[in-house]
Amino acid sequence: MSFGISIEASTNKKQKPDPKNLVFGHHFTDHMFIMDYDAGQGWHNPRIVPYQPIALDPAAKVFHYGQTIFEGLKAFKKADGTVITFRPDKNFERLNRSNERLSVPAIDEKLGLEALRQLLLIDQDWIPEEEGTSLYIRPFVIATEAALGVNPSQKYLFMIIMSPVGSYYKEGINPVKIFVESHYVRAVRGGVGDAKTAGNYAASLKAQEEAHERGYSQVLWLDGVHRKYIEEVGSMNIFFRIGGKVVTPALSGSILDGITRRSIIELLRHWGEPVEERQISIDEVIEAHRNGTLQECFGTGTAAVISPVGELSFNGEKYTIQDGSTGELSKKLYDTLTGIQRGIVEDSLGWMIEIK
Amino acid sequence: MSFGISIEASTNKKQKPDPKNLVFGHHFTDHMFIMDYDAGQGWHNPRIVPYQPIALDPAAKVFHYGQTIFEGLKAFKKADGTVITFRPDKNFERLNRSNERLSVPAIDEKLGLEALRQLLLIDQDWIPEEEGTSLYIRPFVIATEAALGVNPSQKYLFMIIMSPVGSYYKEGINPVKIFVESHYVRAVRGGVGDAKTAGNYAASLKAQEEAHERGYSQVLWLDGVHRKYIEEVGSMNIFFRIGGKVVTPALSGSILDGITRRSIIELLRHWGEPVEERQISIDEVIEAHRNGTLQECFGTGTAAVISPVGELSFNGEKYTIQDGSTGELSKKLYDTLTGIQRGIVEDSLGWMIEIK
Numbered sequence: 242m243s244f245g246i247s248i249e250a251s252t253n254k255k256q257k258p259d260p261k262n263l264v265f266g267h268h269f270t271d272h273m274f275i276m277d278y279d280a281g282q283g284w285h286n287p288r289i290v291p292y293q294p295i296a297l298d299p300a301a302k303v304f305h306y307g308q309t310i311f312e313g314l315k316a317f318k319k320a321d322g323t324v325i326t327f328r329p330d331k332n333f334e335r336l337n338r339s340n341e342r343l344s345v346p347a348i349d350e351k352l353g354l355e356a357l358r359q360l361l362l363i364d365q366d367w368i369p370e371e372e373g374t375s376l377y378i379r380p381f382v383i384a385t386e387a388a389l390g391v392n393p394s395q396k397y398l399f400m401i402i403m404s405p406v407g408s409y410y411k412e413g414i415n416p417v418k419i420f421v422e423s424h425y426v427r428a429v430r431g432g433v434g435d436a437k438t439a440g441n442y443a444a445s446l447k448a449q450e451e452a453h454e455r456g457y458s459q460v461l462w463l464d465g466v467h468r469k470y471i472e473e474v475g476s477m478n479i480f481f482r483i484g485g486k487v488v489t490p491a492l493s494g495s496i497l498d499g500i501t502r503r504s505i506i507e508l509l510r511h512w513g514e515p516v517e518e519r520q521i522s523i524d525e526v527i528e529a530h531r532n533g534t535l536q537e538c539f540g541t542g543t544a545a546v547i548s549p550v551g552e553l554s555f556n557g558e559k560y561t562i563q564d565g566s567t568g569e570l571s572k573k574l575y576d577t578l579t580g581i582q583r584g585i586v587e588d589s590l591g592w593m594i595e596i597k
Numbered sequence: 598m599s600f601g602i603s604i605e606a607s608t609n610k611k612q613k614p615d616p617k618n619l620v621f622g623h624h625f626t627d628h629m630f631i632m633d634y635d636a637g638q639g640w641h642n643p644r645i646v647p648y649q650p651i652a653l654d655p656a657a658k659v660f661h662y663g664q665t666i667f668e669g670l671k672a673f674k675k676a677d678g679t680v681i682t683f684r685p686d687k688n689f690e691r692l693n694r695s696n697e698r699l700s701v702p703a704i705d706e707k708l709g710l711e712a713l714r715q716l717l718l719i720d721q722d723w724i725p726e727e728e729g730t731s732l733y734i735r736p737f738v739i740a741t742e743a744a745l746g747v748n749p750s751q752k753y754l755f756m757i758i759m760s761p762v763g764s765y766y767k768e769g770i771n772p773v774k775i776f777v778e779s780h781y782v783r784a785v786r787g788g789v790g791d792a793k794t795a796g797n798y799a800a801s802l803k804a805q806e807e808a809h810e811r812g813y814s815q816v817l818w819l820d821g822v823h824r825k826y827i828e829e830v831g832s833m834n835i836f837f838r839i840g841g842k843v844v845t846p847a848l849s850g851s852i853l854d855g856i857t858r859r860s861i862i863e864l865l866r867h868w869g870e871p872v873e874e875r876q877i878s879i880d881e882v883i884e885a886h887r888n889g890t891l892q893e894c895f896g897t898g899t900a901a902v903i904s905p906v907g908e909l910s911f912n913g914e915k916y917t918i919q920d921g922s923t924g925e926l927s928k929k930l931y932d933t934l935t936g937i938q939r940g941i942v943e944d945s946l947g948w949m950i951e952i953k
Binding site: 265389475 | 621622623625629648650651652653654655656659660661662663664665667698699700733735737739743744745746747748749756758760765780781782783784785786787788789794795796797798799800801802803805806821822824831832900
């Protein structure tokens with residue numbers, strides 16, 4: 242089905258950035274997808290147009306009340322030129338779960354996938370092929386009704402933009418240093434921590450800035466109630482390998498249901514590695530470090546894929562993990578997952594969708 | 598000082614809405630104030646221009662990471678035509694406290710006040726004079742850097758827009774019904790609940806929608822840790838009058854430091870009425886209702902001023918307050934505060950600033 246997506250091709254193609262020196266999220270492709278919503282009319286006018294600024298009334302609700310949702314996923318190009326994407330269906334499912342939480346009208350997931358397919362085909366020359374690079378895809382919804390007053394918007398825009406990217410962290414696959422945050426809180430049960438909405442990220446900036454000033458890449462968030470249980474890291478989920486077992490915080494309602502998180506769990510189980518999804522306290526991690534059973538720690542996310550953690554700072558103490566180097570399992574997971582994504586490792590779990 | 602604010606007057610004046618039928622936040626004046634920020638250059642190019650859409654890159658950080666701050670205040674016109682505003686200095690102070698929490702660069706408060714003065718003068722014909730109406734003023738900051746990746750923006754816009762408004766609630770000064778929310782949580786200590794940032798409002802929509810479906814105007818939020826202590830109501834702070842004493846939740850870090858809240862406390866103390874700012878649990882309120890000492894309940898906020906609460910719903914039980922009618926103190930506070938704001942009651946606390 243074409244879903245009646247119209248296409249206005251760009252007549253003024255942009256110069257592509259050097260694929261060897263890509264920074265994250267600073268270049269955008271020639272086209273974007275856009276679709277309107279009005280109460281009564283529903284979602285309508287799906288279209289691919291040249292990448293361009295959008296004009297909004299200064300009273301647009303997104304500026305004032307933050308009603309917005311986003312997703313992040315990646316596309317790759319195989320050696321034979323085939324375009325493949327990693328589990329895009331999961332992103333559109335989650336988009337609608339986030340929409341529901343933020344009172345945003347649902348989007349037909351099949352239409353979203355078809356829009357993505359057509360946009361990828363028209364801009365496939367933008368997919369970088371260097372190792373460690375990809376085309377990062379950002380679907381998002383913003384509330385556009387021009388009216389002050391706190392209530393769900395009567396108008397929205399759904400858009401997809403795409404950006405050729407390199408590593409999310411300047412460290413690449415090298416271990417990052419993480420600051421365990423005891424003062425600031427990202428989210429709490431009953432809140433919107435499990436929705437991919439802008440406000441969760443705004444709420445994280447101050448702690449992240451202070452962590453940077455102390456020489457750390459990201460913060461590790463503790464739960465908002467007890468300030469004790471581990472939630473997630475900056476823009477990633479987190480895993481620990483303790484005494485041979487992999488442990489990651491259970492989905493509590495206040496952390497993001499990461500698609501990379503889910504994939505890592507499925508991959509480990511496919512390998513016969515035990516994985517526990519449960520509450521894990523910072524005290525348990527520190528104790529495991531003290532008794533020598535904390536073997537590895539890594540973050541997972543679409544942008545960074547796998548990011549090994551080489552050091553944790555908690556309450557003024559520094560805890561080095563795996564001598565600050567990348568652990569064996571982290572490396573194997575990174576190589577396997579990025580290999581599957583680039584089409585050079587067998588996709589035995591059926592994750593990659595070919596775009597044609 | 599003029600701060601070098603340039604003015605481009607509108608040549609195409611809009612038709613003003615009927616002041617007798619104003620809804621909240623749907624009409625905007627002929628002009629707006631706008632100022633740019635770039636890292637390195639700082640805030641620059643302050644200007645008043647015709648009210649118009651703004652063009653932003655689809656990757657502008659406000660759409661993705663919600664780095665945005667706002668304020669709300671009101672201007673009035675006295676019978677002699679004098680334009681007056683209610684405590685605007687407090688709003689610009691709070692704007693910068695919110696900016697600090699959200700890693701947004703500070704704005705010169707004197708410049709903000711001067712921009713407001715000039716904007717009010719050029720659009721003073723838009724200030725409605727009917728009882729219960731005012732010109733609602735919305736200063737706000739949005740992050741505009743076109744880059745994906747979670748970190749503070751390198752570019753911002755600061756704007757002021759203005760809207761002639763009637764009552765915030767369709768009930769006007771009549772009592773509203775409030776649903777005490779036990780499932781959803783607005784904010785938690787360590788979070789951004791005390792900053793006036795978009796994400797806090799996005800996080801409130803779902804609970805508000807469900808409360809509306811049950812026939813309630815707003816929700817009363819409980820604290821995120823114990824789910825027991827009263828925080829605030831929708832877009833208002835909340836006060837109770839129990840056994841002759843006025844009680845309002847202390848500023849805990851997760852509730853908004855309301856300027857109307859502060860003014861009500863100052864006014865009550867000026868009258869010699871005792872006011873307690875402290876933790877107050879929903880159980881204490883229910884118990885006071887049971888033993889007949891819960892005399893009044895009212896919300897306070899810039900938009901609604903004073904909004905009496907006629908009914909609370911908690912855990913499936915309904916608690917009617919003051920027989921569902923407006924209490925004596927609520928009425929006196931409303932009449933006094935709106936009287937001061939409209940220039941017909943003596944401004945003995947020196948709150949009103951004349952614009953000339």
